[in-house]
Amino acid sequence: KAGVTQTPRYLIKTRGQQVTLSCSPISGHRSVSWYQQTPGQGLQFLFEYFSETQRNKGNFPGRFSGRQFSNSRSEMNVSTLELGDSALYLCASSLVQGPYEQYFGPGTRLTVT
Amino acid sequence: GESVGLHLPTLSVQEGDNSIINCAYSNSASDYFIWYKQESGKGPQFIIDIRSNMDKRQGQRVTVLLNKTVKHLSLQIAATQPGDSAVYFCAEILYGGATNKLIFGTGTLLAVQP
Numbered sequence: 001k002a003g004v005t006q007t008p009r010y011l012i013k014t015r016g017q018q019v020t021l022s023c024s025p026i027s028g029h030r031s032v033s034w035y036q037q038t039p040g041q042g043l044q045f046l047f048e049y050f051s052e053t054q055r056n057k058g059n060f061p062g063r064f065s066g067r068q069f070s071n072s073r074s075e076m077n078v079s080t081l082e083l084g085d086s087a088l089y090l091c092a093s094s095l096v097q098g099p100y101e102q103y104f105g106p107g108t109r110l111t112v113t
Numbered sequence: 114g115e116s117v118g119l120h121l122p123t124l125s126v127q128e129g130d131n132s133i134i135n136c137a138y139s140n141s142a143s144d145y146f147i148w149y150k151q152e153s154g155k156g157p158q159f160i161i162d163i164r165s166n167m168d169k170r171q172g173q174r175v176t177v178l179l180n181k182t183v184k185h186l187s188l189q190i191a192a193t194q195p196g197d198s199a200v201y202f203c204a205e206i207l208y209g210g211a212t213n214k215l216i217f218g219t220g221t222l223l224a225v226q227p
Contacts, residue, residue: 004156033215042202042217042218042219042220043157043202043204043217043220044217045214045215045216056213056214058214090156090157092156092157098206098213099204099206099213099214099215100145100206101159102159102215103159104155104156104157104158105156106154106155106156107155107156
């Protein structure tokens with residue numbers, strides 16, 4: 001069974017731009033969670049989608065948003081990029097809602113200049 | 114590959130030795146704990162988990178110990194191998210009514226010397 005895939009793997013954007021990241025979960029998984037990983041803050045939970053609905057949200061500003069499609073694929077959008085948004089963005093999928101038995105993708109490395 | 118994190122606590126061990134990685138968690142109400150391994154260029158990979166009603170759980174070459182009194186977790190890796198070199202994170206699940214969140218520790222870099 002294929003693992004979690006994320007595209008693109010690397011991205012360079014300019015401050016003020018917006019960006020969309022994509023995550024394809026493991027087949028059959030209905031939950032997709034997103035995390036931000038930085039050297040300073042570590043791994044932080046952004047939000048979780050299950051059956052196309054946001055079920056849980058971390059403490060990030062409204063510039064960070066997401067959605068999930070009927071095939072469980074998810075996208076994350078960051079608007080008005082700031083230098084501090086440079087990070088590795090990870091998605092994780094699971095059969096069940098919540099942070100249980102999550103399988104992580106390789107991440108998208110976003111650099112904001 | 115990419116470095117997972119800079120300025121992480123580092124544990125350096127010789128191949129074949131046992132490794133012990135420690136973690137202090139933040140919330141005494143957390144009920145479920147997980148250890149993840151993250152290799153360069155990859156996402157975190159589940160290693161082992163433990164519930165708060167247990168104080169020890171064993172897997173293949175790994176053992177997790179939980180001390181709720183001092184809010185401390187440890188991961189023991191037996192006969193450490195070069196392939197064990199990675200960053201290790203503990204994570205706790207914080208229950209918040211209808212929603213639960215996974216909170217990660219800062220991570221420890223395990224460097225296995227051949």
